[in-house]
Amino acid sequence: EVQVVQSGAEVKKSGESLKISCKGSGYRFASYWIGWVRQMPGKGLEWMGIIYPGDSDTRYSPSFQGQVTISVDKSITTAYLQWSSLKASDTAMYYCARGLGSGWFDYWGQGTLVTVSS
């Protein structure tokens, strides 16, 4: 059974760093993209970027380039989204999802709520 499981909710202060995780199981992890999607409170879905675990090929949305880092450790079938210095505006739900080769997301994680206080 395909599963995508994210790490738990985080409460941080502005300026702190953070790394959240997304573990895939039940499928050949290296052969499918993993994407990250932001949803700010009461707002729509925003595509942040994707990574291909097989070769770590990474693509970012221009809106998030330089603001976050996407990485992967295929030995433990886990992808990561990290911030070096959080802002209050990073408060949101973050989803990871498995991306099929052509681009759509078929399996989604449960979401990680990140709350950043100033």
Added chain:
Amino acid sequence: DIQMTQSPSSLSASVGDRVTITCRASRDISNNLAWYQQKPGKVPKLLIYAASILQSGVPSRFSGSGSGTDFNLTISTLQPEDVATYYCQKYDSAPWTFGQGTKVEIK
């Protein structure tokens, strides 16, 4: 980057109505379009990919059409459990942009 524009932003319809949501791309994306449903407080769910292919397990009252720049998601007979926000997403090339969403409510 290609922009994705959905219309309407919200709609209210009666149970049993036929509902159509439109998604327009700012440039030709062929059939590289997916539709998702997000119920309140829940994780998004894939409904349709390649503009018109129904994901396994999705009720047949959902259908997708279109190619190039103009796409539609149709719910043939609206049900109470279809209350949700619907998003289109293009994936011809990165960034795989989402539309801004269409909120569907029951009248």
